[in-house]
Amino acid sequence: MIKQENIKRTIVVALLCNLLFGSFLVHAEVLDTIIAVVEEDVILERELQKEVAVIEQRIQQSNAAIPPAYVLRKQVLEKMIVDKLQRQLAEKAGITVSEEMLNSSAADIARRNNMDIEQFRAELEGQGISYQSFLDNMRNEIIINQLRGREIGGRIKVTDREVEHYMETQDKIGEESTQYHLGHILIAVKEGASSTEIQKAMSKAEGIVGSLRGGQDFSQTAISDSDDANALKGGDLGWRTLSEVPTLFVNEIRQMKQGDVSEPIRSPSGFHIVKMLELKGTDNHMITKTKVRHILIKTNELVDDAEANKRLLALKARIADGDDFAALARAHSDDKGSALKGGSLDWVGPGDLVKPFEEAMVKLGINEVSDPVQTQFGWHIIQVLGRENKDDSSEFKKNLVREAIRKRKIEEETELWVRRLRDEAFVEIYQDRL
Known part of the structure; x- marks a missing residue:
């Protein structure tokens, strides 16, 4: 009798183990599901979930509304695809970041925040960000910046004549003492798009302009709909002087007041929508x-x-x-x-x-x-x-204009380069798994 009870107990335990182990395997299988193939690499469900969690936390900290899960996953996945393509290109070019450079950069960031490295680590962990995750993200940013510097930066030149021409033809009294806080949304159009595709993108951009002018939140709209690299930051371009504004937007910006939303602005990359978030003046240098x-x-x-x-x-x-x-x-x-x-x-x-x-x-x-x-x-x-x-206002102004023209050229060239990189790459997204 005792023997039979032992056998029954063994069977029950074995069944429970099989159920638990089977559940674990199903969970592991879900996490290891391939969401996208990017050239010779893949993006897994667990990688996407991890990145979505980071972006959600960032959006919450900025007090912006989090978009629907499907929209956020789609935007984050697109960012991961572009990042992975750039990392692959950097690896082929032999671009790496040493541990010494990484630790030095982290220490420099801590110092700028008036902390030592241990205090900085504790501050990150207090915000729910692991120090290793911070280092991994920083390594990724440094590698991508070095790649862009190599692929784009070396080709960008700003001549004295360009600086003089800008100051003669575009600069106006008081304009360089004004700073503009801009928001930006891009509805992308791929190279070689058909007239139907272009019209569809334009209609989408016009619809967004109407919604924004009707009071829809800009940051949330950018996160949900923008194809620009700043989408997950709510489309925030930060504070800029007029010389730092992309050439494409300058005439529009000159006529805008705080809170205004531009009409869609066409470029080779697609249709741009700009919002004047704030304006302020600056003093002499x-x-x-x-x-x-x-x-x-x-x-x-x-x-x-x-x-x-x-x-x-x-x-x-x-x-x-x-x-x-x-x-x-x-x-x-x-x-x-x-x-x-x-x-x-x-x-x-x-x-x-x-x-x-x-x-x-x-x-x-x-x-x-x-x-x-x-x-x-x-x-x-x-x-x-x-x-x-x-x-030193005059010389300072020239240097600002020179640096702004260079920055503008880099931004415009980078936008085209990233879009071309994405369009020419082999990428397969499993839409049913999003």
Whole structure:
């Protein structure tokens, strides 16, 4: 009797194990379902679920409404496809990110947020973001940025004439002191699209404009409908001066007020819709110029760091006793270009000199001589002879225009490049699994 009960119990346990194990296998099979084939790689259901969860959290933190699950999965999948195509191209090009570079970038982000790396890790985990996930995303962004820099950045040139032409023909008084906070939606049209496909995209864009002007939320609409890379950020392009606005939008932007939504704007990529989220003005650009001189001692096989320090401290003592700095620079400095001018580097502005030199220089009073300072060039003693505040608005404006034209060209070229990459790739999406 006992034996029969044991047999029954064994059978029941075996059945339960089979049911549980079978359930586990079904669950594992679902998670490993292929959602899309991207060239020689695939995107699995678990990868899509993980990325959707990250995007949902980001949308919640921005207080935007989360779109329907099917819409969000479709948008996230499209982003993953484009990212995977770029990663594949980067791998073929041999583009990698070392652990050292990754850790250095993470430490830099932590420092900019006034935290050390452990505090930054704790802050991420407090927001429900694993540190490893953060590193993986950052590695992906760095690789893609390096790829785009290689494929696109090197081809982009901005001439002095382009800067002058912009300032002569497009710049107006006060426009560069205005900043525009823009939202953007793209309804994409693939290269070689038929007239029917183009008309369908245009009708969709016109319908969206009507809905937005009727009060529909822009951020949610961008997340749901935009084909632009910023779709999952609610279409937010951030704050820009007029020179940083894509050329295609400039004339439209000039006429818009806060809250306005543009008509669909045609480009080779499709139809663009722009919303003026906010406007604000900016002040003149003032910088501090410093008149500075130095004495440099380079290290070599005969002069090590200790010897260079010793020599400079001796020279500093002689200056304190009344010896002429310029004469000592001419006699002892290894920077032959400035030595001929008594060590003078003349007037310099922010960013003109290497960081350790500039950091030491800004702490000095007028006529004060620094202790020895090390840079990649060797060891220096530094003396500040004067400071003045200067309105650098004109030069600053030219530099802003130059950088904005370059950024605009990169954005326009990147949009076309990404769209071409996507259109020319072999991608199969299993729609029934979305």
